[in-house]
Amino acid sequence: MEAIKAYFGSMGFRSVRAALYAYLFNLFFSLIGYYGFYKLFSGAAGESLSARETVGQGGFFSFFSDIIYNYEGGFPLLFSLLALPVILYFLASIFSAGGIYGVLLGEQKATFTNLIYTSAENFFPMFKVFLINLLNWAVALIFPVGAMVLYWKPGILEINEAVWPFFFFIWAVVSVVILIFSTAVYDFSRIYRLEEERNFLISFKEGIKITFSNKINVLILFVCYGISLFILYLIYLLVSGLLDSLVYTVIIFLVYQILMLIRCYLKVVLMQAEVKIAAPLE
Amino acid sequence: MKKKLFFVLLFFAILDLHTAGGVEDTDFIRSFCGGAGGSFFKMRPLPAGGQELQKQEEPAELIPYEKTGVAIDTEQNARAPVVKYIIDARLFPAENRLKGSLILTWVNKSSAPVNHLLFHLYYNAFRGPESSFLREWGLHKKTQQELDKLQFGGIEIEDMRVIGGENLTAKMRFVCPDDNNKEDKTLLHVDLPEAVASLHKISLKIIFKLTIPDIFARTGRAGSYFFMGQWLPKIGVLSAEGLWQSFQYFKNAEFFSDYGDYKVSLTLPTKYITGACGNLIKSEKKGDSTTYFYEESNIHDFAWTAYPRFKRCEEKIKLAGNPHETTIELLLAPHHGQAEERYLNSLKFAMEFFAKHIFPYPYKKITLVDPPLKGILSGGMEYPTLITLAHLDILPQSVKLPERVTIHEFGHQYWYGLIGNDESREAWLDEGINTFFEMEILDEYFKDGASSWDGGFFKIDDWELRRLSYLSLLPVDKVGQNAREFLNGSQYGGSVYAKAGLLLRSLKNLIGREKMYAFFKSYAEKYKFKHPTTADFIALFNEFMEEDFSWAFEQFIKQGQGVDNAVYKVESVEIPRQPGKYRNEVVFLRKEGYFPVQALVKLENGQAITFTWKEDKKWKRFVSIDPSPIDYAALDPEFKIVLDKNFLNNSKVRQPETPLLRKLALKAGFFFQVFLGLFIP
Numbered sequence: 001m002e003a004i005k006a007y008f009g010s011m012g013f014r015s016v017r018a019a020l021y022a023y024l025f026n027l028f029f030s031l032i033g034y035y036g037f038y039k040l041f042s043g044a045a046g047e048s049l050s051a052r053e054t055v056g057q058g059g060f061f062s063f064f065s066d067i068i069y070n071y072e073g074g075f076p077l078l079f080s081l082l083a084l085p086v087i088l089y090f091l092a093s094i095f096s097a098g099g100i101y102g103v104l105l106g107e108q109k110a111t112f113t114n115l116i117y118t119s120a121e122n123f124f125p126m127f128k129v130f131l132i133n134l135l136n137w138a139v140a141l142i143f144p145v146g147a148m149v150l151y152w153k154p155g156i157l158e159i160n161e162a163v164w165p166f167f168f169f170i171w172a173v174v175s176v177v178i179l180i181f182s183t184a185v186y187d188f189s190r191i192y193r194l195e196e197e198r199n200f201l202i203s204f205k206e207g208i209k210i211t212f213s214n215k216i217n218v219l220i221l222f223v224c225y226g227i228s229l230f231i232l233y234l235i236y237l238l239v240s241g242l243l244d245s246l247v248y249t250v251i252i253f254l255v256y257q258i259l260m261l262i263r264c265y266l267k268v269v270l271m272q273a274e275v276k277i278a279a280p281l282e
Numbered sequence: 283m284k285k286k287l288f289f290v291l292l293f294f295a296i297l298d299l300h301t302a303g304g305v306e307d308t309d310f311i312r313s314f315c316g317g318a319g320g321s322f323f324k325m326r327p328l329p330a331g332g333q334e335l336q337k338q339e340e341p342a343e344l345i346p347y348e349k350t351g352v353a354i355d356t357e358q359n360a361r362a363p364v365v366k367y368i369i370d371a372r373l374f375p376a377e378n379r380l381k382g383s384l385i386l387t388w389v390n391k392s393s394a395p396v397n398h399l400l401f402h403l404y405y406n407a408f409r410g411p412e413s414s415f416l417r418e419w420g421l422h423k424k425t426q427q428e429l430d431k432l433q434f435g436g437i438e439i440e441d442m443r444v445i446g447g448e449n450l451t452a453k454m455r456f457v458c459p460d461d462n463n464k465e466d467k468t469l470l471h472v473d474l475p476e477a478v479a480s481l482h483k484i485s486l487k488i489i490f491k492l493t494i495p496d497i498f499a500r501t502g503r504a505g506s507y508f509f510m511g512q513w514l515p516k517i518g519v520l521s522a523e524g525l526w527q528s529f530q531y532f533k534n535a536e537f538f539s540d541y542g543d544y545k546v547s548l549t550l551p552t553k554y555i556t557g558a559c560g561n562l563i564k565s566e567k568k569g570d571s572t573t574y575f576y577e578e579s580n581i582h583d584f585a586w587t588a589y590p591r592f593k594r595c596e597e598k599i600k601l602a603g604n605p606h607e608t609t610i611e612l613l614l615a616p617h618h619g620q621a622e623e624r625y626l627n628s629l630k631f632a633m634e635f636f637a638k639h640i641f642p643y644p645y646k647k648i649t650l651v652d653p654p655l656k657g658i659l660s661g662g663m664e665y666p667t668l669i670t671l672a673h674l675d676i677l678p679q680s681v682k683l684p685e686r687v688t689i690h691e692f693g694h695q696y697w698y699g700l701i702g703n704d705e706s707r708e709a710w711l712d713e714g715i716n717t718f719f720e721m722e723i724l725d726e727y728f729k730d731g732a733s734s735w736d737g738g739f740f741k742i743d744d745w746e747l748r749r750l751s752y753l754s755l756l757p758v759d760k761v762g763q764n765a766r767e768f769l770n771g772s773q774y775g776g777s778v779y780a781k782a783g784l785l786l787r788s789l790k791n792l793i794g795r796e797k798m799y800a801f802f803k804s805y806a807e808k809y810k811f812k813h814p815t816t817a818d819f820i821a822l823f824n825e826f827m828e829e830d831f832s833w834a835f836e837q838f839i840k841q842g843q844g845v846d847n848a849v850y851k852v853e854s855v856e857i858p859r860q861p862g863k864y865r866n867e868v869v870f871l872r873k874e875g876y877f878p879v880q881a882l883v884k885l886e887n888g889q890a891i892t893f894t895w896k897e898d899k900k901w902k903r904f905v906s907i908d909p910s911p912i913d914y915a916a917l918d919p920e921f922k923i924v925l926d927k928n929f930l931n932n933s934k935v936r937q938p939e940t941p942l943l944r945k946l947a948l949k950a951g952f953f954f955q956v957f958l959g960l961f962i963p
Contacts, residue, residue, distance in 0.1 A: 034951030097963030
């Protein structure tokens, strides 16, 4: 109950500001992608009728096949270029997390000035916590990767084929649970580091402690978050059908951005709820 | 690392297993081989059960269906089938062996006397890493340690003699005319004591034994599952001029044999559920073993399977034009329940399609073998009256693998089974035609443009997947060349399956569906139970169409050409002295190949100017004075020439299509944004 209360209690205006802050980083780096794809498509098919024939009517497969085989270099070049925003955004997300958690933990208002200031102040501590959490993720990967490697060992396929769905079900469930706990460890390490201002090793240790003292709350919190994301996905499916028939690209772009903003909002709600869960322990 | 990628590889492999020209990844071998044996001569030690084999070292006497011998009734021989096989085989699962004997009656239907015979001993392709077949699979690169993990197999002829005549065993020798690989034992030459004259026959008795390899290509064993293809010594094909048209066994090359009568008795432990080419006449149980008697006429191969865990499903279908019902026998692997309906429904649809457009399937039975996962590499293959399929229950319904494989393999009952071209020298005649029919049937069966994969807004049609394979071709091979001469499996698949199929689809779109189907009906009727060649096909095509289509076959089958039509220039200029009048100019290009093509010039006022560009010229300038400027110009606006390598340049708009491209870029960009969203703080 405590986790549910924390999650839904975090859905306030304060979270919207922080979400907008997170979203702007996401938008800034994804614009490179939007522009890159537009340049690629217009370069390869800008004067072709193919766009009329394919967009909105299926037929994407042949359209992409033709670009890949006849304008080779287009996709590899774009994907190489897009690697840079991915790396930069990764760093930016560490930066913005410091600001969002800082504001959520403190009493100050979630203004952009405060968010940027806190982000800058907290960047290096956050980065150190990220580095120590590489250990967390290395451990978290042991089961998902190890189980797969063991499963594909030569000869094991001679086991009854019925094992396949069973194995994948167990593998998926256990991997998701591990993912939840490893994410929680990272989040609580960050919260602890910002609140207590202890070094990153102690923060990591405390992150683990807080996570495992709140196992049920953590699970419920992430389930709430997962359900919210799933509902958002259903909304996307509903909307995407309508978008295909829309002519105005500006509207399509705006709808995408609203969906993305909601996505960021849900993440900030989760972060706020984690702060609430972690607080009573101190 | 490769093992981790197994699932992905397996998916793509079976997606195009055989239907795209075979699987390349040799690591499949290890995935499916749990054995610790060595080569054919370095067998795994026999378990205790081996005593049974010792006792029966001399195989049980044949149960002859008819008396054989040398005949001199040439009139009767002219009418008789070229070959008659009477086979008695016994499987010893515990020893991984099979013992067999056969009586072969062969008629020399050529105009010349024959002083030697050639036999395909294709089971010897699995004899060891130095066979031509396994070299092509890359086994010669494996270390001894790696090889020791594999169970090889092979066939050994213990005795061959003319019935009532000389023992030929000492006159047997392996030959390797195709690649001079002395280690290859897949083609056996047998000198005859005296020549067989034209329209005379010879009867031989052959005693042979097999060691069964682990399955990694079409035949062998996986646990208790056996699939036995190319397992018997099979005589080659003699041309009308008296030349043997026989070849060693290669990775890309398939088979070529004469039509004849097969009478086969198989003895194996009773717990096994079996299926085989032909009709089951009777079965006899003796102790723990059962003997099954199969018969069929006018077939050119015999394959069979045995597995204790098959679920046998049987249905009957009455095809229009057939006086008899046809029995459909499906041998379903465990846990493949989801596929049962999909296999049967797509098979029945394909059978009815052929009955309507070609002629009804003439045999009384068709057997479908659905291999278990461990034997999946025997899947996606055709034999007369028997096909092997492929399915994984874990695959979502949106993947149309069972339907694609079923329809493709059943199509081979016509293009390979009933119309028996040489699959090695002119593989396109069965694979290309069959791929054409696969696309046609799948179009009708699904009607949703998603006959390969239905991923919502992103669908893949069968012909699109084939076209992708064609687009990836390197310009180094020709469709009509010998199968073993292709650079690799992808080139073979992209050429003889995809390119040939797409050529026929493009021709159908040019000629019209009904006329194209009528041609294939005529071709099938003319060459039923015969061995047509490319020359026969082209001659009949031109004769039937009453037009010379040699340009198509010359460019796309005999030469390595493709097609690329393009619009080079679109220009509209308002004439200064004639306000409201425009000089519209379009330049069309044939960047590669020649194919008559529909041209379209669409004006902004909606008026459309269309014509067919038939002249064999590389470019064409079109000029007209119109009351409106051009909106766009296009060659083949409906994408009927699916052989075209680039649809994007088939058209040119005067004003770039930015809103539509923006929309597409937005979609792709949003996916990137969502991907970045994974790293939201």
